[in-house]
Amino acid sequence: MFEQLVLPEIDLLVRVARSLTRTTADAEDLVQETLLRAFRSIESFDGRYPRAWLLTILRNTNINLGRKKRPGLLIDPDSTEYTDVLSDHETPESRHVDATFDATIDEAFAALSPDFRQIVDLVDLHGLAYQEAADVLGIPVGTVMSRLHRARRSIRNTVAARGLDSQRPHTSSPNRPLPTTSPKWTGR
Amino acid sequence: MSLKRFFSFGRSMQCDAVMAVLQSYLDGEIDVVEARKVARHLDRCSDCAVESDVFASIQRHLAGRPFEIDPEIRARLESFGRSLAHDAPGTA
Numbered sequence: 001m002f003e004q005l006v007l008p009e010i011d012l013l014v015r016v017a018r019s020l021t022r023t024t025a026d027a028e029d030l031v032q033e034t035l036l037r038a039f040r041s042i043e044s045f046d047g048r049y050p051r052a053w054l055l056t057i058l059r060n061t062n063i064n065l066g067r068k069k070r071p072g073l074l075i076d077p078d079s080t081e082y083t084d085v086l087s088d089h090e091t092p093e094s095r096h097v098d099a100t101f102d103a104t105i106d107e108a109f110a111a112l113s114p115d116f117r118q119i120v121d122l123v124d125l126h127g128l129a130y131q132e133a134a135d136v137l138g139i140p141v142g143t144v145m146s147r148l149h150r151a152r153r154s155i156r157n158t159v160a161a162r163g164l165d166s167q168r169p170h171t172s173s174p175n176r177p178l179p180t181t182s183p184k185w186t187g188r
Numbered sequence: 189m190s191l192k193r194f195f196s197f198g199r200s201m202q203c204d205a206v207m208a209v210l211q212s213y214l215d216g217e218i219d220v221v222e223a224r225k226v227a228r229h230l231d232r233c234s235d236c237a238v239e240s241d242v243f244a245s246i247q248r249h250l251a252g253r254p255f256e257i258d259p260e261i262r263a264r265l266e267s268f269g270r271s272l273a274h275d276a277p278g279t280a
Contacts, residue, residue: 002269002272002273003269003270006269007266007269007270010262010265010266010269011257011262014257014261014265015255015257024258024261028261028264028265031265032268035265035268035269035272039269039272039273101245101249102249105246105249105250106249109250120250123215124247124250124251125251125253125255126255127251129217130212130215130217145217148211149211152211152243152246152247152250155250156242156243159242159246160242165238
């Protein structure tokens, strides 16, 4: 069961570990220790929701290893306002709208507090569901939603402040599909 | 309240409700019934549809940032994982 359930998730574990640690080497150590602990507890695992089970082991392992948080993650993002990047920079008119749009997103993302960037990385870059991100960070799912939505809203506000939102191609159609066929998180 | 204001008020409330769940909708984190309601609203309301497109574009860009896993690290971890499974007592 270990090989079938755990080994296919190594990429996910590395991605998430990289978001939790300071260096690639730390991330590799964390995943290795997580694999060891998962192997030791596989007999007591009921086989349901292996990703949630693995991510919880990863989180607990990270805590037990006593890793220092990534620089900047010690700041409580819920008590500290992140910095909006406002439009005090001039955008050269010759630049293509898409390139400017993408560059603005990158800039606004970089201006977020580290904890907000971490949530965006876990959900948008690494594809975790809200509940999975909550499991790995040990915070309520409502906090994940709050931070994630505020982070993206901040980016969106920066885009709007630069007048780029109205220049995006409008893709609305009468037959607009649902964004996904099913929720990423199916509950436990 | 005039008829125009009444309908305007009703529309804005619906838009507010859609905006409140838009990001969860785009993430696939709301149930199917609610998602269909949001989709129907986006088909009818161009303002909300534009907002949805902007958020979707932002999320696509954030999701598409490069992230490469070092193949050597992946190979080492897979080898370690397989060694756990194969070398454990009783699994030979």
